[in-house]
Amino acid sequence: MSSSVAVLLEACNVGKSFGGVQALKDVSLTIRANEIYGLIGPNGAGKTTFFNVLTGLYPRDGGEVLFDGRALDLANPYRVAEAGIARTFQNIRLFGSMTALENVMVGRHVRTRAGVFGAILRTPGQRAEEAAVKRRAQELLHYVGIPHRAEALARHLSYGDQRRLEIARALATEPKLLALDEPAAGMNATETAGLRQLIEGLRADGLTVLLIEHDVKLVMGLCDRVAVLDYGEKIAEDVPAVVQKDPKVIEAYLGGSIGG
Amino acid sequence: MNRKILGFVLIGVALLILPHVLTQVGTAWVRIANLAILFIFLSLGLNIVVGMAGLLDLGYVAFYAVGAYLWALLASPHFGLHLPFWIILPLGALLACIAGAVLGAPCLRLRGDYLAIVTLGFGEIVRIFMNNLSTPFNITNGPKGITGIDDVSIGSISFATTDSFFGIPFTGPVKYYYMLLALLLLIIIVNLRLQNSRIGRAWVAIREDEIAAKAAGINTWNVKLLAFAMGASFGGIAGGMFAAMQGFISPESFVLHESIIIVAMVVLGGMGNVWGVIAGALLLSFVPEILRYTVEPVQMALFGRQLVEPEVLRMLLFGAALVLTMRFRPAGIWPESRHRREMSEARGAGA
Amino acid sequence: MDIFLQQIINGLTTGSVYAIVALGYTMVYGVIQLINFAHGDVVMVGAMVAFTVIMGVVGMGLPLPPFMIVLAGVLAAIPACMAVGFLLERAAYRPLRHAPRLAPLITAIGMSIILQQVALLIWGRDPRAFPQIMDNPSFAIGGAAISAVQIAIILLSVALMAGLTWFVYRTKFGIAMRATAENVNIAGLMGIDANRVIAGTFIIAAALGAVAGVMYGTYYGIAHYTMGFILGLKAFSAAVLGGIGNLAGAMLGGLLLGLVEALGAGYIGEFTDLCRWPVVSAMLAERCAADGHVVLFGSNYQDVFAFAVLILVLVFRPSGLLGERVSERA
Numbered sequence: 001m002s003s004s005v006a007v008l009l010e011a012c013n014v015g016k017s018f019g020g021v022q023a024l025k026d027v028s029l030t031i032r033a034n035e036i037y038g039l040i041g042p043n044g045a046g047k048t049t050f051f052n053v054l055t056g057l058y059p060r061d062g063g064e065v066l067f068d069g070r071a072l073d074l075a076n077p078y079r080v081a082e083a084g085i086a087r088t089f090q091n092i093r094l095f096g097s098m099t100a101l102e103n104v105m106v107g108r109h110v111r112t113r114a115g116v117f118g119a120i121l122r123t124p125g126q127r128a129e130e131a132a133v134k135r136r137a138q139e140l141l142h143y144v145g146i147p148h149r150a151e152a153l154a155r156h157l158s159y160g161d162q163r164r165l166e167i168a169r170a171l172a173t174e175p176k177l178l179a180l181d182e183p184a185a186g187m188n189a190t191e192t193a194g195l196r197q198l199i200e201g202l203r204a205d206g207l208t209v210l211l212i213e214h215d216v217k218l219v220m221g222l223c224d225r226v227a228v229l230d231y232g233e234k235i236a237e238d239v240p241a242v243v244q245k246d247p248k249v250i251e252a253y254l255g256g257s258i259g260g
Numbered sequence: 261m262n263r264k265i266l267g268f269v270l271i272g273v274a275l276l277i278l279p280h281v282l283t284q285v286g287t288a289w290v291r292i293a294n295l296a297i298l299f300i301f302l303s304l305g306l307n308i309v310v311g312m313a314g315l316l317d318l319g320y321v322a323f324y325a326v327g328a329y330l331w332a333l334l335a336s337p338h339f340g341l342h343l344p345f346w347i348i349l350p351l352g353a354l355l356a357c358i359a360g361a362v363l364g365a366p367c368l369r370l371r372g373d374y375l376a377i378v379t380l381g382f383g384e385i386v387r388i389f390m391n392n393l394s395t396p397f398n399i400t401n402g403p404k405g406i407t408g409i410d411d412v413s414i415g416s417i418s419f420a421t422t423d424s425f426f427g428i429p430f431t432g433p434v435k436y437y438y439m440l441l442a443l444l445l446l447i448i449i450v451n452l453r454l455q456n457s458r459i460g461r462a463w464v465a466i467r468e469d470e471i472a473a474k475a476a477g478i479n480t481w482n483v484k485l486l487a488f489a490m491g492a493s494f495g496g497i498a499g500g501m502f503a504a505m506q507g508f509i510s511p512e513s514f515v516l517h518e519s520i521i522i523v524a525m526v527v528l529g530g531m532g533n534v535w536g537v538i539a540g541a542l543l544l545s546f547v548p549e550i551l552r553y554t555v556e557p558v559q560m561a562l563f564g565r566q567l568v569e570p571e572v573l574r575m576l577l578f579g580a581a582l583v584l585t586m587r588f589r590p591a592g593i594w595p596e597s598r599h600r601r602e603m604s605e606a607r608g609a610g611a
Numbered sequence: 612m613d614i615f616l617q618q619i620i621n622g623l624t625t626g627s628v629y630a631i632v633a634l635g636y637t638m639v640y641g642v643i644q645l646i647n648f649a650h651g652d653v654v655m656v657g658a659m660v661a662f663t664v665i666m667g668v669v670g671m672g673l674p675l676p677p678f679m680i681v682l683a684g685v686l687a688a689i690p691a692c693m694a695v696g697f698l699l700e701r702a703a704y705r706p707l708r709h710a711p712r713l714a715p716l717i718t719a720i721g722m723s724i725i726l727q728q729v730a731l732l733i734w735g736r737d738p739r740a741f742p743q744i745m746d747n748p749s750f751a752i753g754g755a756a757i758s759a760v761q762i763a764i765i766l767l768s769v770a771l772m773a774g775l776t777w778f779v780y781r782t783k784f785g786i787a788m789r790a791t792a793e794n795v796n797i798a799g800l801m802g803i804d805a806n807r808v809i810a811g812t813f814i815i816a817a818a819l820g821a822v823a824g825v826m827y828g829t830y831y832g833i834a835h836y837t838m839g840f841i842l843g844l845k846a847f848s849a850a851v852l853g854g855i856g857n858l859a860g861a862m863l864g865g866l867l868l869g870l871v872e873a874l875g876a877g878y879i880g881e882f883t884d885l886c887r888w889p890v891v892s893a894m895l896a897e898r899c900a901a902d903g904h905v906v907l908f909g910s911n912y913q914d915v916f917a918f919a920v921l922i923l924v925l926v927f928r929p930s931g932l933l934g935e936r937v938s939e940r941a
Contacts, residue, residue: 055475056474057471057474057475076479077474077475077477078474078477078478078479078480081475081476081477082477086475086476086477087475089472089475093469093471093472093475094468094469094472095464095465095468095469095472095473096468096469097464097468097596098461098464098465098468102461102464105461106461106462106465106473106476106478107476107477108458109458109461109462109465109476109477109478110476110477110478111477112458114457114458114459115458115459116454116459116486116490118457119453119454119457119458119459119460120449120450120453120454122453126457129458130457130458133458169476170476172476173476173477314713316713316716316717318720366922366926367922367925367926369926370925370926370929371712372712372713372716373645373646373712373713373716374851374925374929376646376713376716377646377844377847377921378921378922378925380844381844381848381917381918381921381922382918382922384841384844384914384918385915385918385919388911388912388914388915391911392908392909392911392912395906395909396885396898396905396906396907516840517724520720520724523717523720524721527717568732572728572731572732575724575727575728576724576725576728576729578721578724579721579722579723579724579725579728580721580725581721582717582718582720582721582724583703583718583721583722583725585717586707586710586714586715586717586718586721587703587706587707587718590710590711590714
């Protein structure tokens with residue numbers, strides 16, 4: 001990678017609690033442009049909570065997030081998508097009775113304009129936009145490797161294909177940062193290898209990737225830098241080789257989850 | 261493809277001839293056909309809200325009432341106003357649309373089942389107001405309703421009288437039939453075009469998984485409000501037509517049962533699928549009428565008296581339609597085209 | 612007469628009935644997150660069955676004390692409603708346990724229509740007047756009056772609430788119910804038969820509904836096949852006001868809703884009397900001089916209060932007064 005250290009996302013003291021439980025304690029981290037950034041930690045460390053706060057699904061209790069040089073409006077998830085952060089979900093959330101193609105087309109919503117009257121009157125502008133949306137969606141299905149499944153209902157896709165479709169839908173929003181929540185969960189070795197290729201390709205195409213993952217081998221092999229959360233606190237943030245040797249990290253993993 | 265076009269042409273011709281055939285049987289049947297078209301229209305309006313966006317609106321009849329009362333107040337001796345239909349109908353649509361937005365705004369953050377109950381409450385509130393806004397200022401004339409409502413008239417052609425064109429008599433109900441058919445065509449086009457559009461996809465996405473829709477960049481609140489307001493405006497148009505056709509309206513016509521009937525039509529036919537909803541509305545419009553004309557003689561013949569009123573059977577039919585559809589065919593008798601598209605794809609892959 | 616106190620007494624009475632019906636909604640919702648839309652109609656069935664039995668016993672001319680006759684009505688209504696509740700759960704809701712949330716609600720609406728129409732077939736279209744067999748003396752308290760029936764309703768409600776609380780917190784079945792409400796899967800792992808618990812919950816809710824139906828019928832002296840709709844909607848509003856899924860909430864919500872309604876109906880006419888407001892009354896000088904009052908909204912708007920409360924609560928505090936579970940389970 002080049003020596004440029006342009007910062008894409010900077011989270012400062014992000015906090016979140018549920019009732020009395022502090023799920024996130026003043027988490028600060030910095031994601032640089034075009035890197036693959038891993039977020040790891042034992043079960044219940046607050047990784048997904050961080051994702052949900054970052055993408056506006058949970059209201060945060062405190063802290064700021066700077067994205068691409070501007071303060072991110074976390075009050076509405078669609079604003080986050082508009083700003084250029086797209087995400088996938090740990091327990092895949094697709095639009096089950098829509099086709100794969102339509103799922104991706106929904107992702108174009110935030111970058112397109114056509115309204116009700118355009119659709120009813122079939123104005124030239126609307127028709128052109130609709131064609132462009134469809135074309136882009138087909139390209140993206142091709143990109144993630146499932147063009148042959150375009151007309152299949154999302155809920156009938158295989159598990160691995162569903163993961164890919166979710167990534168395609170996220171990419172359709174033209175994100176600068178793609179946040180993947182445990183994309184390898186439940187995948188077999190071949191599927192994981194394919195996923196790894198896909199993520200590396202995304203980076204090669206200029207995207208920045210934020211990755212939550214349990215598969216430590218995948219994270220260590222793939223990520224440029226890694227942050228470790230434990231009990232809602234960041235206990236380490238560095239290149240994988242350093243994080244792996246950090247006594248606090250070893251303690252969190254060995255002390256936290258036996259055999260995990 | 262050509263066969264499909266031929267099919268549409270045949271159906272079109274049949275629909276154009278139908279009222280004249282029905283007139284031979286009895287003008288009552290033309291009126292029944294008109295009400296059926298009105299219910300198809302309402303179902304397709306509600307389909308936008310319930311079918312596409314997945315928002316169970318149990319107070320849809322409130323918007324129907326808004327349109328009907330607006331027509332009744334602006335074109336009847338009640339206030340002495342007699343505005344033409346091309347002013348009232350759009351005005352009714354607009355007013356219902358505003359009512360939809362105002363009622364929808366506070367409740368669209370609610371979860372689905374709560375939304376259903378709240379809309380039902382709103383429907384009741386509207387009914388209570390219709391019943392009571394006769395004092396101290398007489399606006400709605402209370403439970404007595406409003407009579408002497410103007411018929412539609414276009415230029416010199418009044419829908420109240422019979423005219424002959426090309427030697428064919430066009431009675432009032434027949435004229436309404438054609439007007440309703442034109443409106444129906446309009447709403448079918450609206451439904452079909454919205455279904456495969458940016459907004460329509462956003463609605464279905466919200467129906468399927470609201471959280472994922474949010475994360476995919478949809479401003480769910482706005483988009484839901486749009487569905488609500490659009491559905492409401494079609495309800496307003498239908499209400500206006502109803503008032504003109506009947507010449508008399510009262511709060512009795514806008515009770516919860518009416519809302520449930522429309523929901524049943526959408527649900528039975530297949531939420532989200534235009535043709536399914538039409539089939540559902542047709543079925544639930546005509547079967548009760550057929551029952552009305554058969555059940556009584558059959559009961560008289562068998563038992564010598566009427567044990568079960570047709571109206572009771574009608575409501576039982578709607579109740580059973582809801583329960584049995586959910587149990588055995590949750591996607592309706594004619595599911596959304598997306599499902600069928602995939603079936604054909606599967607067959608193609610297998611071959 | 613002290614109108615304020617009188618309205619409080621009336622409000623507490625209807626509120627007690629709402630509370631008992633609301634318990635039915637909240638128990639079922641707590642266990643399977645279903646708005647049992649047909650619950651109001653179960654209450655109606657209770658009132659109707661009791662009416663039939665009471666009329667029958669009166670017709671036979673047995674020399675029974677009136678209290679016993681009403682008791683006979685209640686004792687007949689309870690098993691009848693339990694059977695209806697059981698059938699509802701078994702035939703309509705259980706097959707949809709894993710369907711999307713709206714499916715059972717739509718089914719519930721269908722069942723509500725069916726119950727009403729069946730009741731219409733059995734008991735007819737006209738309202739049925741409850742025979743006034745009991746003496747209903749009134750007692751004066753602080754410038755207001757409270758009738759024996761009102762006292763009976765309030766006391767019986769309190770007893771039922773206490774009994775239910777004991778049942779839910781102290782008996783084995785109650786504990787199983789609460790465990791199922793907490794997490795149906797984990798309760799299953801602990802050896803709780805969820806099907807039995809859910810069916811039991813429906814049956815208990817229906818039994819409470821039966822008693823509420825008789826109370827309502829006795830208080831208003833009337834039963835009608837559509838009475839369950841508005842009563843059910845109000846009781847549901849009460850359950851939401853208190854925090855749905857929460858037993859104490861349903862009781863509190865019911866009583867509060869009864870009070871809001873009674874006081875609202877009692878005072879809204881006064882507040883919206885246009886002749887009281889200087890600017891408007893000047894415009895209406897003629898009518899005010901003639902009638903003395905130009906009331907914009909009278910007590911005939913009573914039913915609006917419950918819905919207004921429902922909407923306000925859902926918009927501003929969806930978890931209700933005592934509810935905790937705010938976030939939707941993902």
